[in-house]
Amino acid sequence: MRHSTWRIGGNAHVMVFPGSTEQIRDLMGLARDFGIPWIVIGKGSNLLFSDRGFEGLVIKLDSAFSKVTFEHGVVTAQSGVSVPRLARMAAKAGLTGLEHAIGIPGSLGGLVAINGGSLRQSIGDVTRTVTVVTPEGRIETRSAEGCDFSYRHSNLLHSGHVIAEVILELQPGHAETILRHMRGILRERQEKFPLTQPNCGSVFTSRPELYHTLGPPGKLIEDLRLKGLTCGGASISHRHANFMVNTGKATAQDVLELVAQVREAIYIRHHVWINTEVMYVHPDGRIEPVSAVSPDAQTLKTVNPR
Numbered sequence: 001m002r003h004s005t006w007r008i009g010g011n012a013h014v015m016v017f018p019g020s021t022e023q024i025r026d027l028m029g030l031a032r033d034f035g036i037p038w039i040v041i042g043k044g045s046n047l048l049f050s051d052r053g054f055e056g057l058v059i060k061l062d063s064a065f066s067k068v069t070f071e072h073g074v075v076t077a078q079s080g081v082s083v084p085r086l087a088r089m090a091a092k093a094g095l096t097g098l099e100h101a102i103g104i105p106g107s108l109g110g111l112v113a114i115n116g117g118s119l120r121q122s123i124g125d126v127t128r129t130v131t132v133v134t135p136e137g138r139i140e141t142r143s144a145e146g147c148d149f150s151y152r153h154s155n156l157l158h159s160g161h162v163i164a165e166v167i168l169e170l171q172p173g174h175a176e177t178i179l180r181h182m183r184g185i186l187r188e189r190q191e192k193f194p195l196t197q198p199n200c201g202s203v204f205t206s207r208p209e210l211y212h213t214l215g216p217p218g219k220l221i222e223d224l225r226l227k228g229l230t231c232g233g234a235s236i237s238h239r240h241a242n243f244m245v246n247t248g249k250a251t252a253q254d255v256l257e258l259v260a261q262v263r264e265a266i267y268i269r270h271h272v273w274i275n276t277e278v279m280y281v282h283p284d285g286r287i288e289p290v291s292a293v294s295p296d297a298q299t300l301k302t303v304n305p306r
């Protein structure tokens, strides 16, 4: 719960904060040898953990693995670095290209895994190479083309690979202008998003084809007058309809039910199923979009424990 920006979910059995690529590789090797389920997380800003927690090893990449160097517009960064911190460092070094990411409270690894971004830009646009630890324990560097970046997706997501280091190629710019632009973006986000209550950013994916025909998910939800709809402690934000906030004691079950209700309402009106950007971590370590999980999944598992 403490490692998810939604502040929801049970405990993990073990959490480790590695400080080098070799340590990540060794942890993955140990988990493989002993048959322990493992997952990798960054800031937990795109994850809903089960109320039952996770029965395995969490490899958490954060400030212990966040070294960044700059050389002639080329940024080499360990994947645990916080995205707003990296964006600010780049701006101060007079480099443009990460302005859109200033308000995204994730780690660089999490951002690259889902090819995240905002203002119609994505981190893949400025990525040159990504160094990963493969499921077999090899340390490999692949080009951006080898990551198959597409809208909010890369082939690294849920592939058993851990993103360790990323090389970004940014363009020269004027530090003060870039910082001013970033401050403007942050101001707009503060006005638009419910940032004072625990949340996980946009819950539903804004697929380009839907965006052009029906509009973004927030608009569809707002048009159906679902703002304020509540399940237990989870509520659709009054400020932005694609945000669900934890009003105090929300459970994963509350969020699963709220997501299911919104999807059904949109299906009844528009005959399309919208899917979530936010992902659910099952107690056994499987990770899949929240929209793919039945609200009964948790209850059934509790009633019929393994």
Ligand SMILES: Cc1cc2nc3c(=O)[nH]c(=O)nc-3n(C[C@H](O)[C@H](O)[C@H](O)COP(=O)(O)OP(=O)(O)OC[C@H]3O[C@@H](n4cnc5c(N)ncnc54)[C@H](O)[C@@H]3O)c2cc1C
Pocket (backbone or CB within 6 Å): 005, 039, 040, 041, 042, 043, 044, 045, 046, 047, 061, 079, 103, 104, 105, 106, 107, 108, 109, 110, 111, 112, 113, 114, 115, 116, 117, 118, 156, 157, 158, 161, 162, 163, 164, 193, 195, 199, 200, 201, 202, 279, 287
């Ligand atoms: C207030 C708010 C605003 C947001 N705004 C935006 C936005 O504008 N645009 C946007 O795209 N997102 C946004 N998000 C969502 C989220 O911040 C991003 O998706 C972010 O990139 C997730 O990074 P993370 O480190 O928190 O990843 P986590 O939530 O920890 O993990 C997400 C997924 O990435 C995988 N992963 C994490 N690190 C690695 C790694 N090193 N190697 C391999 N896989 C990894 C995890 O296994 C998991 O499947 C927002 C969230 C919040 C709370």
